[in-house]
Amino acid sequence: MIRLVAVLATVGWSNMIHAQDLLKKVPEEAQVVMAMNGKAFFKHVDAAEVNKIFQNIGFFDNVFGKKNKISKENIQELGLDLNSKAYIHAQITDSVQYIGALFPIANVAQLEEVLPKDKKIQTVDGLKTMYTSDGTLRMSWDDNTLYFLGAVPMFNYFNKEEIRTRYGLKEDPKYNYDDAAAATTVEAYPDTVYVDTTITAVEVPPVKQGEIKEVEFEEGEEFIVPPASPPAKGTEIEEDEYAYVDSVLERDEYQDDYYKVYAEVSQHNDSVKNVLMAQWVNQRFTQILDGKIGYSKSKTFSRMKDNELMRLEMKNFNEFYSLYYPMDLFYGTFGAKPIFDYGYESLAGSLIVDGPQLKFVGDLGLDKEMTKYFKDIYKNKFNPKFFEFLDPNALGFISLNMNSEAYIKHMPSLVKKVYGNMAGDKVGNIIDLFATIADVTLDEKALGKVIKGDNLFVVNGVTKQEVKYKDYQYDDDYNYTEVERTKMETLPQFIWMFSSDDTRIFEKIINVGKSENSIEDHGGIFELKINDRSGIKPYLLIDKGIVFLSNDLQKLKDIKSKTFRGKGDASFVSFVKNNPVSLVFNAKQVPSLVKELDIPIHRNIEETINELSQYGNLYFVSKKVKGNNAGFEIGVDFPKTKPNAVSFMVDAINKLTLKFKD
Known part of the structure; x- marks a missing residue:
């Protein structure tokens, strides 16, 4: 059944053409909702090209079996409607994570034909239904909709003492390191161990609408294993040549016994949790079908454009991620259980194809207080003198522009x-x-x-340098002498700069460093003598209100002598000028970098590496706050050899899978 889920998730891309949008069946309480827009996807790529990928990797054979009478070689024959949106949704509580999905059905007979034949089909809530063996994942369907709902326990909740007691969960056995290391005192098990053999994996029975079941557990059986007895008083223990071996064997035996008990406790606890998850899945499913919890009313999903492949929305974002905090660890360390309030109210974004560019454009919703802070902090002008250092051949850069x-x-x-x-x-x-x-x-x-707050860090590439290092030379009597050797190292060539209207502190630091012989003056360019095995030598230059730190001494000399002539790449300048934070990687420099570093690559991916020379930028930017939203964008510029980014990606994956198939 897990394989089936993978199939349906793969082919569930869709858009609204039919009368009913499945958004009307997404629970209103879902904190995370993701829509997959197949109409947009297949508008940009031929379905036959997608099928080739699955055929190359043996997807259909692995799912249905080579000897299966069912011969499917086309995702369009799996019964799903590729012309209607599919949704994935999640709701997280302190005790359980509910993860569900809704897929539109075009041909229910085709769908039922590919279902696992070894799974029992039941009728639950008026729907045909199948369960995984542990009952924690339920799949139900009618003529139009395929429903999935699964439940995963929250670790923090079931680790609480009162919850463990309520449901009969057992404590993990404690490992005694002292006893494990001792040669004469090994306790195979704790003094008392409870083993419950009454709870096993269950086949979930149908649950009538509205019925709530209590989980009942029988008392576990108890057995006691006495600890190993120490030698009687006065007994003489003879030392022999096998004493160390015996000690190791006894320690290994202790470990084997510990892991045996640990496995039994884990199996018991997992069984209890599975029973709970199975019941909660059924109860939740019934509530969703009844409509007692309401349905999503988001308008943005129904307005998705033809270039939006996917849209994600998360509400109560701050509350959502706080449920994953290890509260017991915080309490044990600090004596408090904090709830970190970062002021993040929501998260939303769309995966968009724009010609050869594929990007995820999103917004982080802020509360009123955090909105004010963000607007003040990121209200700053970038020093235009930095732009000339954004060389078009640079490997990448990071910029941060904030008001200090x-x-x-x-x-x-x-x-x-x-x-x-x-x-x-x-x-x-x-x-x-x-x-x-x-x-x-x-x-x-x-x-x-x-430090005004504008920062630019540029990696211009790599360079080979001779690096000195200390080694030891030994004579015939193993007496060593410290010697200095040299070796060639490939080092990143970088330059970091920031604006300063008051450089007195840096100048005083330089004077102190010179007096302590930790800074060497190279005509106004200062070498920071640091004990770094990497071989990187940082140099510091203060020039007309800009502080430079770089390992490229010649570039700093050119800057100081006013002979440096740089011209910033227009796209790079746009990233830095218009965004408070930007991180850009110049993908087209990768092939030459691989050759320069002499990195061995497999022949099957050599062509793929070389194709990177046709790529544009791989980037992340954080935008200025508008309203109460802090925008961000993650994108990649693919080569223009195909009509669009999706078409290029599918073609590239197709070629790669074909090579590995051969």
Whole structure:
């Protein structure tokens, strides 16, 4: 059945052509909803090309079996409607994660033909239904819709003492490292071990509509294994040449016994959780079908465009990810269970194909307070003098443009917002104290002049340099002498720069470093002598309100002598100029980089590597806040050898799978 799920997830891309959009069946309480838009997908690529990929990797043979009477070689023959949207949804509570999916059916007879024949079909809630062997995943269908719903237990919830007691869950056995290491005292099991053999994997029976079942567990059987007895008083223990071997064997026996008990406890606990998950899946499924919990009313899904392949929406984002925090670990370490409030209210975005470009464009919704902080912090102008360093042949770069003065000003409030819920306890008081000290002592205006907040880090490529390192030479009596040797290393060539209206602190640091012989002056360019085995030599230059740090001494000399002539790439300049944060990787430089680094590559992917020279940029940018949304974008520019990005991707995957098939 797991294979079937993979098939349906693969072919579930769709768009709304039929009268009913399955969005009307997505639970309103779902915190995460993803729509897959097959109309947009197959508008940009031929279905026959997609089928070739599955044939090359033996997908149909592996799913249905080579000897199966069913001979499917086309995803369009699997019974699903590729012209209607499919949805995946998730709801996370403190105790369980519900993950569901809705796929439109075009031909129910074709669908039933490819279902596993060894699975029992039941009628539950008026729908034909199948379960996985443990009952935690349910698949039901009618003539128009295929439903999936599964449940996964939340670790933090079932690790609580009161919950373990309520459901009869057992503690994991404790491993005694001292006993494991001792040669004469080995306890195979804890003094008392409870083993429950009454709970096994279940076949979930039909649940009548609205029926709620209690989970009942029988008392487990108890057996006691006495610990190994120590030698009697006065007994003389003879040492022999096998004592060490015996000790190792006894330690291994202890470990074997420990893992045996651990496996039994884990099997018992998993069985209990599976019974619970199976019942909760059925109850939740009934509630969804009854419509008692309401359905999604999102308008953005129904308005998806023909170039939107997928759309994702998450509400109550802050609450969503906080459920995964290891609270017991926080409590054990700090004596508090914090709820971090980052002010993130929602997350939404779409996967868009725009000619040769494929990008995910999203928005992070902020609460009112965090919106104000973000607008102040990222309200800054980038130093235009930096643009000339964005060489078109650069391997990549990172830019960060923030207002340091605003960041320092809001930092105490940000700390209180994120950790403020801990106020009143010991940790909360300490955090509040440090926030107050920072608020009182830090002069944001003065510090904002020292580091204004615009940063640019560029990796121009790699270079081979001779690196000195220390080695040891031994004589015949194994006395060693320290010697200095050299070797060639391939090092990244980088330059980092930021603006400063007050460079006095850096100048004083340089003077102190020179007096301590940790900084060497090369005519106004200062070498930082650091004990780094990588061989990277950083140099510092302060020139007209810009602080440079680089391992390219010649470039710094050119900057200082005003002989450097750089011209920034237009696309790179646009990234830096228009976005507070940008991370760009120049993919077309990869083939030459691979050759320069002499990296061995398999012949099957050599052509794929060489094709990267036709690519554009692989990038991530964080945009300025508009309204209460902080926008972001992740994208890649594919070669223009195909009509669009999706077509190119499918063709590239097709070629790659064909090579590995051969």
